Amino acid sequence: MSSRDFILNKIRQACVSEPTSPPTVPFFHTSSDRIVEKFQKSLEMMGGDILPKGEKDPYEFVKTKLASAKIICPVVPEIVGNCPLTEYTTPASLQNVDYGVIRASFGVAETGSICLTDQNLLINTLGYLPQHLIILLDPTQIVENLHDAYARPEWKQVHYAALHSGPSATADIEGVLIRGAQGVRSLSVFFD
Amino acid sequence: MINLQDEAQPKGAKIRGNKPVDQLEAANRFIAASAHQKMHDQRLWDLRKKRDAQMHLIPEWEELRDLASEIKNHTLDFLADYLEEFERNATANGVHVHWAKDAQESNQIISDILKQHDAKTLVKSKSMLGEECCLRQHLEQDGVKVIETDLGERIQQLDHEDPSHVVVPAVHKTRTDVSKVFEKTLNAQKGNNDVHYLAEVQRETTRPYILNADAGMTGGNFLVAETGAVVVCTNEGNADLSANTPPLHIVTVGIEKIIPKMEHLAVFIRLLSRSALGSPITQYTSYFRGPRKDGEMHVVLVDNGRSTRLANKTFKPGLKCIRCGACMNTCPVFRRSGGLSYGSVYAGPIGLILSPGYNTHKYRNLPFASTLNGSCTNVCPVKINLHEQIFAWRETLAKDNELSLSKRVIMKTLGQLFASPRMYRTAIQTGDRALKYLPHFMVYNRLNSWGRQRDIPSTPKETFHSWYAKNYQKKEKRDE
Numbered sequence: 217m218s219s220r221d222f223i224l225n226k227i228r229q230a231c232v233s234e235p236t237s238p239p240t241v242p243f244f245h246t247s248s249d250r251i252v253e254k255f256q257k258s259l260e261m262m263g264g265d266i267l268p269k270g271e272k273d274p275y276e277f278v279k280t281k282l283a284s285a286k287i288i289c290p291v292v293p294e295i296v297g298n299c300p301l302t303e304y305t306t307p308a309s310l311q312n313v314d315y316g317v318i319r320a321s322f323g324v325a326e327t328g329s330i331c332l333t334d335q336n337l338l339i340n341t342l343g344y345l346p347q348h349l350i351i352l353l354d355p356t357q358i359v360e361n362l363h364d365a366y367a368r369p370e371w372k373q374v375h376y377a378a379l380h381s382g383p384s385a386t387a388d389i390e391g392v393l394i395r396g397a398q399g400v401r402s403l404s405v406f407f408d
Numbered sequence: 409m410i411n412l413q414d415e416a417q418p419k420g421a422k423i424r425g426n427k428p429v430d431q432l433e434a435a436n437r438f439i440a441a442s443a444h445q446k447m448h449d450q451r452l453w454d455l456r457k458k459r460d461a462q463m464h465l466i467p468e469w470e471e472l473r474d475l476a477s478e479i480k481n482h483t484l485d486f487l488a489d490y491l492e493e494f495e496r497n498a499t500a501n502g503v504h505v506h507w508a509k510d511a512q513e514s515n516q517i518i519s520d521i522l523k524q525h526d527a528k529t530l531v532k533s534k535s536m537l538g539e540e541c542c543l544r545q546h547l548e549q550d551g552v553k554v555i556e557t558d559l560g561e562r563i564q565q566l567d568h569e570d571p572s573h574v575v576v577p578a579v580h581k582t583r584t585d586v587s588k589v590f591e592k593t594l595n596a597q598k599g600n601n602d603v604h605y606l607a608e609v610q611r612e613t614t615r616p617y618i619l620n621a622d623a624g625m626t627g628g629n630f631l632v633a634e635t636g637a638v639v640v641c642t643n644e645g646n647a648d649l650s651a652n653t654p655p656l657h658i659v660t661v662g663i664e665k666i667i668p669k670m671e672h673l674a675v676f677i678r679l680l681s682r683s684a685l686g687s688p689i690t691q692y693t694s695y696f697r698g699p700r701k702d703g704e705m706h707v708v709l710v711d712n713g714r715s716t717r718l719a720n721k722t723f724k725p726g727l728k729c730i731r732c733g734a735c736m737n738t739c740p741v742f743r744r745s746g747g748l749s750y751g752s753v754y755a756g757p758i759g760l761i762l763s764p765g766y767n768t769h770k771y772r773n774l775p776f777a778s779t780l781n782g783s784c785t786n787v788c789p790v791k792i793n794l795h796e797q798i799f800a801w802r803e804t805l806a807k808d809n810e811l812s813l814s815k816r817v818i819m820k821t822l823g824q825l826f827a828s829p830r831m832y833r834t835a836i837q838t839g840d841r842a843l844k845y846l847p848h849f850m851v852y853n854r855l856n857s858w859g860r861q862r863d864i865p866s867t868p869k870e871t872f873h874s875w876y877a878k879n880y881q882k883k884e885k886r887d888e
Contacts, residue, residue, distance in 0.1 A: 220507035223663065223711045224488045230719035233485040238668040239478045241675055244468050258688065307653050308619040326678075327689040340652035340700055344645050362674040362689075371635055371670055375501065375698035376652070381689050384645035388560035388576060390583050391451050392603040398557060398611060398618075399645025399692070 243363045251325045252355045252407070258328030259405060262382030263395050267350070267406040278350055278406050282315055285348075290317035291338050292352055294408070301338050310339060313346035316400075320353045321370050321377075323405075326361040329379040330405060333370055340376055344399040349383075355407045412443040413584040413601065420569065420748025426770050428812070429752065431777050435745030438580075448580055449743040455576075456737045458686020459787065466682070472675055477791035479672045480728035484718060490633040490666045491709065497636025501698035504706040511541035514710045518543065518625075518658060519550050521706055525656050527552065527622030531614075533640070533647035534558040535627025536574055536731055537660050537710060539753045540766075555617040557646035559610050566593040572747030572755065575684045575733040580746045624650035626696075628661035628707075629730065630676060634669040637697040638707060641680060641690040648694050657699070659707045664714050664727040676730060679789040684732040717765055722800050726761050728790040735784035735794055741777050750774060757784035761797040764805070772810040775801035833873055840867035 217225075256266050270276025275294060282288050288297035289310065295317045310316075318337060320330035330351050332343050343349065359365055370377055384399030395401060418441040421434035439445050463469045483490055495505045508514035522530065530552055538544065544554045544565070556565040560577035564570065567589045571577030578586065583601040590596035596609045618624075626647045630639040638659050640647040651657040667673060681690045699705035717723050736742045736756030747755035752763040752771055760778055763771035775798050784794040805811055811819065825832050844867060852860075 218507070219509045219513060219711075222509060223507055223709075223715055224491065226711075226715040227488040227491075227663075227718060230715060231485050231487060236482060236485070238482045238672065239475055241475060241671045262688070262691065311615070311619055329689060329693070334700060341649070344649050344652065362678050363671070366670045366674040366677075371637070371695065371697075376694075376696055376700060378648060378692055378694040379689070381691050381693075383691070385643050385691050386559045386607060387643075387685075388558070388563070388578055389581070389586050389603045389606055390447070391454065391579075392583075394604055394607045396611070397559060397607065397644035397646070398614065398649055 241363065243361075243367075245360055248360055251358050251360060254325040255323050255328055255355075255358050258325060259382060260328070262328045263385060264328060264382035264403040264405060267404050269407070274408060275406070278317075281350065281404065282317075285314035287313050288315045288317065289313045289342060289346065291336070291342065292317055292319045294352065295350075301342075305339055307339055307341040308345075310341050310345040313342070315348050315350060316342045316346040317350045317352070318342065320351050320405075321357070322365070322368060323353050323355075323358040324360075324362060324365045324379065325358055327379070327381050329365070329381040331365070331368075331370065331377055331379055333374040333377040335374060337376075343378065343380065344384075346400060348402045349380075349400045349404070351380075351403065351405045352408055353405050409446075410443050412447055412582055415441055415443045415582075417441070417581055417585040418444060418746065420572070420746070421751030423751055426767070428770060428772050429750070429774070431745070431749050431751065431773050434749035434751065435741075435777070438746040438749055439744060444580065444582065445744060445746070447582065448746055451576075451579055452737045452743045455684075455686055456734075456787070459683055459734060459737070460686075462682040462686050462688065466678070472679055473789055473791055475675050476679055476730075476789055477728065479667060479675060480790050483667055484664070484724065484727055487663065487666070487718065490668055491663060493633040494631050494636055494666055495709075497633070498698075498707060499636070501636050502705070503636065503698055504704070506706060506708045508708055508710045508712070510712050511543075511710075514541050514660060514708055514712065515543055515546040517708050518660065519547065519552075521656070521658060522547070522550075522552055522623055525622065525704075527656060529553045529555070529617065529621045530623045530625055531555050531557050531618045531621040531650045531654065532625040533627065533642060533650045534561040534571070534577065535625070535660060536571075536753065537627055537662050537712075538625070539571060540712065541660070541710070543660070555614065555621070557614055557618065557650055558642070558644060559607060562610055562614065563589060566590070569748065570753065573733055573736055574731045574754070574758075580748060618649050618653050621650075621654045623656040623658060624652075624654045625658045625660065626651050628659050628665055629680065630673060631661060631666040631707075632668075632670060632673055633666055635697055637695050639673060639677075640694045640696070641677070641692070642694070643685075643691040645692050648692055651694075651696060652700065655703050657696070657703060657705045659696070659705070660710060661707065662714060663709050663711055664729075680730055680732055683734040683787065683789040713766060722804075723761065723765060723797060725792050726758070726765070726797060728792050729758055729762075730790055731758075732789060734787040734789065738783045738787050740779060740781065740783075745777070750777065757794045757798065758792075761792075761794060761801060764801055768805070768808060768810055772805050773812065775799075775805065776815075833871070836871055837874070840871070843867050 289299040386397035587601035742756040
């Protein structure tokens with residue numbers, strides 16, 4: 217008998233229950249008022265920040281942030297960079313990137329998370345190997361909580377997705393919080 | 409009290425093959441390192457307080473706990489069906505699914521996958537299942553270099569210690585302890601115990617391994633049957649780096665980690681990090697449903713005793729555990745004795761109920777490392793009846809003749825004493841009178857383990873029974 221059948225048989229012998237359905241989960245909606253504000257507050261708590269809109273050029277502050285960076289890798293048409301991704305780009309080669317600029321699929325107000333899928337990232341390590349990330353997010357794509365987030369269609373379409381809630385962090389030594397553990401050192405969101 | 413940064417780190421329980429782990433002995437050494445003990449206690453209590461603050465922010469908190477518990481109960485009842493559904497969906501997405509009866513088979517499957525790819529280096533994100541199976545030691549014997557990428561886990565790997573906590577593996581160490589380890593192993597500056605510097609040293613020294621690794625490994629916090637996906641929660645981003653940088657991604661996960669649908673995932677993600685660290689969510693909540701372009705993904709579903717526990721009604725609820733560590737953070741014994749004192753992969757309250765299931769003889773002392781105060785049960789996000797199971801283990805151990813000699817003698821004597829009211833009353837009277845007059849050294853000595861950490865309560869002038877006998881029994885007789 218294969219281990220698979222051995223395990224499944226053993227489990228089936230242990231469980232003899234009348235068929236039931238799994239519990240259904242309510243959405244726990246409270247209020248969708250000021251959802252963008254709530255997102256911003258949660259994101260800032262998780263160590264991320266919001267880049268304001270410029271007056272003449274809405275991307276003015278994004279560009280200011282990128283001004284001193286050597287290698288910029290944007291995968292959005294709105295921002296110009298100097299490290300285009302090609303079919304020959306390997307995941308590890310993104311280690312020298314200073315800034316990745318990516319569009320998120322959606323945001324979650326409850327936790328200040330943004331969802332980056334393999335379709336947003338093109339190469340998944342773009343979400344982790346650069347030193348910093350700038351995320352473009354359409355504010356109408358912010359959902360209230362995680363129940364809404366997991367009801368989104370993306371989860372059944374992509375091979376990889378991650379909810380990023382601020383930059384990477386650790387508090388493994390004496391509980392001291394450090395932003396920039398293994399992944400990016402900073403994460404800024406720009407609403408457009 | 410000695411300065412925290414000058415005090416040497418107390419080491420964990422001494423492991424002697426299959427002999428029962430002496431948790432008390434290791435705990436006493438941890439308590440003796442008073443500055444470490446105090447820091448450990450404060451650090452974990454701080455996590456507990458943060459968890460409470462988060463709980464109060466969520467009006468539906470208790471409803472979420474009920475749901476989580478119901479979802480897990482339901483899933484465990486139909487575990488085989490959900491595992492098959494997961495396998496079907498994951499395979500359709502291009503994932504290779506493997507099944508392992510025990511730790512040995514799991515290690516062998518992983519070894520074989522690595523051999524097929526001629527993989528000699530593996531970057532790993534922390535996984536308790538890996539610890540449970542001694543995977544790292546197995547792979548190292550095979551000539552595979554394994555690098556832990558989680559900061560706490562890396563510290564423990566470099567110091568040749570096990571993780572002392574399921575979420576914060578190096579929580580028992582001070583910055584100086586870490587600095588000493590990094591100075592020896594990562595060529596860090598001597599005496600530099602700045603936490604930012606130490607974390608940066610780890611980042612910079614681990615990165616080259618991640619970039620050049622042949623394979624990456626992660627555990628799994630949840631498996632979703634409906635979509636065939638593995639969900640991993642980390643704060644450092646190390647799981648995403650380990651899984652996305654090398655061409656090969658191997659997941660090792662216990663069969664009990666499965667849940668039916670995406671809607672259920674929301675319940676657990678809302679509870680997990682809030683219960684663990686008191687943060688609303690981990691920095692990264694990652695979802696692996698299939699291999700990436702040009703990549704390969706393997707999932708090893710590991711039983712290792714879980715299906716046996718499933719058949720045991722008393723200890724089955726332990727399979728609901730989502731490894732948040734909330735029970736450890738609240739446990740007065742864990743906070744004072746340090747996770748390594750348990751000498752087992754899983755420490756604290758959850759360790760007390762899981763460990764004897766793996767090896768009853770070796771871990772027979774653990775179910776006694778509890779005050780049975782029930783605090784662990786109160787904070788458990790999936791409502792495991794932890795303190796009841798700890799008590800049930802004590803009964804089981806007594807039945808299986810797995811009590812230590814001293815416990816057996818005490819239990820037998822007390823049993824006889826309690827069985828005879830006359831003997832009990834005489835003993836109490838004699839004892840109370842004796843305590844009043846006995847010199848200190850005769851009461852507080854090595855024979856009285858109770859008195860080692862506490863004062864014996866002062867004895868009442870008179871027992872209730874003798875007072876009742878004097879005032880009422882005579883009267884009752886007169887009235888008759």
